[in-house]
Structure formats: structure tokens, C-alpha cells
Amino acid sequence: MQQTKILFIGLILAALSACGSPAEEPAEQLIVAKPGAGAAPDSSPAPAAGDLASKGKAIFAAACAACHSVEAGEASGAGPNLHGILGAKAGRVKDFAYSQAMKTSGVIWTPMELDLLLANPAAKFPGTAMAAGKLTDAADREAVIAYLTDISK
Ligand code: HEC
Structure with missing residues (x-):
């Protein structure tokens, strides 16, 4: 009786270890695949830019999104849609009622022009409707x- 028990346990152990090996293989492959996927060479500059953009995304959500949509083709809100704004001409959204100052400014939205706008909208465009x-x-x-550069790519 004792021997039968030991044999039985032995069979279970053998069955378990037989199941164990194929299950381990994908796990090993996963570990190998991660560093091998090419993430290491290009990841060093990417996080810095990505971190800045994701910080910007959070600020945008708090300070801009109430008025501005960012998806392509999305309707404008109190402010015009900003998809692809980098490199675009000020006052480009057809059906948006811009202030005269912004519409006729001829400004091309470079990072520097955007910086000037955001530092003080009313100083850059007297009479602007961008009240916040x-x-x-x-x-x-x-x-x-x-x-904004990220969402303009
Ligand atoms: C209270 C609503 C409001 C908020 C908040 C706001 N804007 Fe605006 N924004 C406007 C309006 C209105 C205009 C159009 C201004 C004009 O016609 O003078 C505008 C224009 C712009 C433009 C020029 C768009 C174009 O088509 O030329 C940019 C860029 C812009 N806003 C960025 C921002 C960013 C970035 C923030 C957050 C930091 C922000 N805005 C916050 C209302 C807002």
C-alpha cells in the first residue's frame, strides 16, 4: 500500500514536471525579447522628450483643454482646434471667430511664437479672445x- 502511494506521488510529480517545461519556455522568450526588441539603443533620448511632452499634456489638460480640442477634425470649443498647430498659420480654422488681431497677424506658429502667446496672450494679440x-x-x-509639437506630427 505504501509503495502504491509513493508510485502515485511519483507519477504526479512526473506529470507536473512534464507540464512545467513547456510553460517555462514562453516566459524565457519574453525575458529575452524585451532587451532584444531594440528598445535599448533608441530609448535614451526618447524618454526625455516624452517626459516633457507628457508633463505638457497634463498642463494642457488643466489649463487649455477646457477651450481647445486637439484631435484631427474635432470641433472647436471656446478656442480653436489645435491639431497640427506647429508650423501652421495663426487663425487657420475656417469657421472659428478669431479676433482681428490674431486673424490678421500673419504669425506662423513656431515654438518661439507659441512661447510668446502663452507668456501673455493679451500682450501678443491686443483684444484677443483667449482670455485664459x-x-x-x-x-x-x-x-x-x-x-503641441507631439500632436502636430
Ligand atoms: C478661455 C478659453 C481658452 C483657454 C483656457 C486657452 N485658450 Fe487658446 N485660444 C482661445 C481663443 C478664444 C483663441 C483665439 C484667440 C483670438 O482669436 O484672438 C485661442 C487661440 C489659441 C492659439 C492659436 C490658434 C490658431 O488657430 O491660430 C493657440 C496656439 C492657443 N490658443 C493655445 C492655447 C494653450 C496652449 C492654452 C493653455 C495653456 C490655451 N490656449 C488656453 C481660448 C482659450
Whole structure:
């Protein structure tokens, strides 16, 4: 009786270890695949830019998204849609009622022009309808501009 028990346990152990080996293989492959996927060479500059843009995204959500949509083709809100704003001409959204100052400015939205707008919208465009969104912290402006650059790709 004792021997039968030992044999039985032995069979279970053998069955378990037989199941164990194929299950381990994918796990090993996963570990090998991660560093081998090419993430290591290009990941060193990417996180820095990505971090700035994601900080900018958070600031945008708090300070801009109430008025501005960012998806392509999305309707404008109190402010015009900003998809692809980098490199675009000020006052480009057809059905949006811009202020005269912004519409006729001829400004092309470079990072520098965006910085000037965000530092003080009313100073850059007297009579602007952008009543909020002033960012006094230069680092915040840099982050938001990185985000706007991201959504313009
Ligand atoms: C209270 C609503 C409001 C908020 C908040 C706001 N904006 Fe605006 N924004 C506007 C309006 C209105 C205009 C159009 C201004 C004009 O016609 O003078 C505008 C224009 C712009 C433009 C120029 C768009 C174009 O088509 O030329 C940019 C860029 C912009 N805003 C970025 C931002 C960013 C970035 C923030 C957040 C930091 C922000 N805005 C916050 C209302 C807002």
C-alpha cells in the first residue's frame, strides 16, 4: 500500500514536471525579447522628450483643454482646434471667430511664437479672445509646446 502511494506521488510529480517545461519556455522568450526588441539603443533620448511632452499634456489638460480640442477634425470649443498647430498659420480654422488681431497677424506658429502667446496672450494679440491660458512659468510653456509639437506630427 505504501509503495502504491509513493508510485502515485511519483507519477504526479512526473506529470507536473512534464507540464512545467513547456510553460517555462514562453516566459524565457519574453525575458529575452524585451532587451532584444531594440528598445535599448533608441530609448535614451526618447524618454526625455516624452517626459516633457507628457508633463505638457497634463498642463494642457488643466489649463487649455477646457477651450481647445486637439484631435484631427474635432470641433472647436471656446478656442480653436489645435491639431497640427506647429508650423501652421495663426487663425487657420475656417469657421472659428478669431479676433482681428490674431486673424490678421500673419504669425506662423513656431515654438518661439507659441512661447510668446502663452507668456501673455493679451500682450501678443491686443483684444484677443483667449482670455485664459497664460502660463507664467517658462518651464510649463516649454512642456506645453513639446506636447503641441507631439500632436502636430
Ligand atoms: C478661455 C478659453 C481658452 C483657454 C483656457 C486657452 N485658450 Fe487658446 N485660444 C482661445 C481663443 C478664444 C483663441 C483665439 C484667440 C483670438 O482669436 O484672438 C485661442 C487661440 C489659441 C492659439 C492659436 C490658434 C490658431 O488657430 O491660430 C493657440 C496656439 C492657443 N490658443 C493655445 C492655447 C494653450 C496652449 C492654452 C493653455 C495653456 C490655451 N490656449 C488656453 C481660448 C482659450
